[in-house]
Structure formats: C-alpha cells, structure tokens
Amino acid sequence: MLEVRGVSKRFDGFTAVDRVDFSIGRGEIAAVIGPNGAGKSTFFNLITGHLRPDAGRIVLKQRDITGAPPHRICLMGMGRSFQRTNIFPKLTVFENVQAAFITHRRRGTNFWDLSDRLYRAETNALLASLGLADKADALSGALSHGNQKQVELGIALACDPEILLLDEPTAGMSAAETRETIHLIERIAGERGLTLLFTEHDMEVVFSIAQKIAVLHQGRLIAEGRPEAVQQNADVRRVYLGERH
C-alpha cells in the first residue's frame, strides 16, 4: 500500500527524520510511536505531501508520490487528521464533512448547482456513524475538543481514503473519550477495510489495536515489527525507560 524508502528531512541542520524505511500493507493497522520530538509528525507530514523530503522516495499504491502536492495525494486515496485539531471552524459540522465529499468527488468546479443539496444522505450517514448526528447544524468551531476531533475524523473519512493517517487521534481526550474514539476508529477501519497508520502516546491504545509498530527515536527508526517483538526490543526499552528516568 505505502512504502517509504530512506526518507530524510532536515530543518536548519537539525535532522528531524533520518533515512527511515517503512512499509504498510493493504488493510494493516500500524502505529508509529516514539518520545516527543522523535519526528513522528514530521514523518506524517512527509508522507502526506505537507513537507518535501530531502532524500528518499515515497510510494503509494506503486506510484511515486515524492514531492507531490497534498491535494493530489489526497485525491489518490490518502486521508489524514492532525495532531492539533484542524477543521473549518466557521462552517457547521454538516458543512465541514459535506465540503470534503464535494472536493474529493471533484465537484468543486461546479459553479451552478446548490451545494446544500449535494451529498446530504452521505454526510448524514457519516455523521451518524461518528455519533455527531445531533450536532450537524452546530458551528464546528464552538464544539468541545473531543467533538472537534470527531469532526476532523469525519472530514478525513469523507475523502473516502484507502489509507488513513491519524496523528494522535486521541490527544487531549479523557480516558473514557480515548477508549470510545479508539473503538470507533477500529470499527470504521474494519468496516471499510482501511489501511490505518497512526501515532499515539497511550501505549495501552497502541498495543490494543496495532498489528505492527514502528518506533522512532531522534528521527531514526529503531524498531519495527509485531507488537510483541517491539515490546521485547532492547533499544525500545532503553528509550522508553530512559525517558521516564
């Protein structure tokens, strides 16, 4: 599905991502973990086209997407959410999700139809599956943090992705909200046969749903594999224990 080969990114001499090789197969659920500043977000930004890698290749569905603009990568079937909630605050919840349907199905060049009438059923169905049906007409910027995260997930899903990248989907959530969100994501990924790549701080969450884990530390991939194997890995233990004390 997605292959990352020897990708590096430097910012003013500081190497945020250093020659990372990584791949994820169709339908797999993988997590990228690592301490703060390990380069997880940069890694995501490189894959989604937000940043251009200084070296290496990124291949999505056998097509080289290195350096392609984000909108093109999105139209090829990659959806993403952001660590810091990133929605359209002055539009309603309904409009947020509907806009993603419109743009992803390339109806945005239509100057003449009424946008209000487009994809109503699809939008309502998606909002219902996210538990946002009763908030459809609320201004998204006025919602709680947890609801905004759900809206963002809705925007990403409306783009009908084959691969979904979630950058800390539960950041800032309570334990209960986190559990709920993770179940939701797991269910939707299962229903749609999504390939899922996410970053997460909560190790319980990571080990409960990930089939594969990649560990970044100071921009380098120090371990990659099945959860049990990663858990046993000496380097990983040192990094994580070292971080705590």
Added chain:
Amino acid sequence: MRRIPWTLVVFIAALAVPFLGSRFYTFVASDIVILSLFAMSLNLLLGYTGLVSFGHAAYFGIGAYTCALLMKSANAPFLPSLLAAGLVAGAFALLFGFFCVRLTRIYFAMLTLAFAQIVWAICFKWNDVTGGEQGLPNVPYPDMAWMGAAPILGNFRVGDHFYLSALTIVALCFAALRRIVDSPFGRVLTVIRDNPERAQFIGVNVRAYQLAAFVVAGFFAGISGGLFGIFNRGVFPDFAFWTKSAEPLIMTILGGMGSFWGPAVGAAAFIVLNQQITSFTEYWPLTMGTVLIVLLFVFPGGIAGTLTAAVARLRVRPKAATPPASAPHMVKPNA
C-alpha cells in the same frame, strides 16, 4: 410569520427611484448600484475566499477603459462592450492573479497593489489610447431609444433610463454571484478561507481555486467599472488608482464582509454618508475615518452583520428556553 423577500422588496424600491422625479436621487442611486457591484465583487475575495486585495481598482479601471473605448472610439453597442469590459478585466485578473496567488497574506495584498499601480501608470501615460492624464471624456450614453418609446418610461430622462439599465444588469450580476457563493465552488472558497492548510488535505488545489475566485471577482469589477464610466460620462486614470481600491474595502467593512449583502449595504451607507457629510463639512475623510473606527470596535460584523444578529436575537427570544444551535453573533456569509 412568513419570511419577507427582502431582496425583491429592495429591488422594487430601487426600480421606483426614477418616479421620485429627482435628478439627484437618480444620480445617488446609480452611484450606489454601480459601486455596490464593485464592493460585492471584492467580497468574493475578502469575505468568501479570505484574500485581501489592495488592488481591486485595477479591474474596475480596465473594465471602464475597455467599455468606454469600445463605445466611444469603435461605436460598439452597449451590451457587447460591457460584456467585453468584464471579460478583459477577467483576463487581466487571470494574468495578475497567476502571480498573486503564489504569495500569501500581506505579500499577496502588496502584489495586487503593485499590479494595480502598473495599470494606473499605463492608463496615465499611454496618451494615444487612454487619453493619459485627461482620460476619456464624453463617453456616450448607450442608445436606449426603446425605453423612450415605452409607455411609462417615456417620461424619464436619459439618466433615469441608464439607471434602470444599470440596475437590471447589476441585479443579474448579484443573482449570478449569489448562485456562485451557494454553489459547490463557493463552498470550496469558504473552506479555503477557513483553513487553507486543511483544504489541501481534502483534495483542494488551493491556488487554482484562489485564482478562479480572483478572475470571477475581476470580471464583476470590470462590469462595475464599465457601468461607472458611462455613468460618470468619462473614464480617468484615477479609476485604477490605489485610493479607488480602498473604496470597496471600506464599503465592505462598513457593511459587513460576513454577509452576502453586506458590501452593498456598505456601499449605500458610504455614498449617502459622503453626500451628507460633504454638504456641511469639508472634513469628510476625517468623519469617515471616525465612523470606521467606531464600527470596527463596536460592530465588528458591520451594518449588515449587526442587523442580522439583532434579527436573529429577536427571533430566538420567544422560545428562550431552548438555546440556539449556533451563536447568533457568528454570522456566516452563506447564512
């Protein structure tokens, strides 16, 4: 209570202005109608796409010169000339916009200003075509003989006839603009305004859409300029000067860029205030500046935004037990 079709009410009231029989009222109404199109075209960028242009007068001026040159020098008929004004202005918007959308925020604004000043300089210096500093005086009124022959309209002056034509054309442009902002394209523009970064990740080619909005805005500014040249009985380089770019900005802020009709309301307020204040003081810019400062601090949604919020509040009051789904003070343009 049924909704009152305010748009229709205002349009009919505007149609009735010539019946007042005053040359002055028709003059002021023409000014308002034509410049409100200028302001509304700018708001497609400002309020809907989130682009601040300091050089919108370029397209107003290009439209004015195009229409005037065709009608005066080439004796072309009115409607084709006016359409050409929009198309030529749109073409220049495409050319200039191609470079402008590569920049963001203040750099975008400054580049639009730079292009507008180039247009002004060309109009000012190219004596053979634009008449240079002297401009193009005596732009003819379009041939509206059929209106003179019509039953009721026959008693009106030629200025009234032109006013009615301009009003009809501007109303059609408003209908088109409304349709555009309500279309999927319009929705994409508001998405870009709200969050251009996120827009990319739902598959929006942000620059391409910004450029398209720029061209549409340029087209309508060109139509407005074409009409204004005829109304003004002459076209001058000042039409493209940077102070002219400030006018629709002020109108839009005055009226409220958050609502569809805001800029038109602002244009009316701006022109009426201008007329009233200049009649008893020469310090019109000072007064206008004061009005703007007060407005920005007290009514950040502009006149239209404040009125809409007030109406929303009145509507909500009867059923105060259930709070409104969305805060009434946050008025969206597509509300």
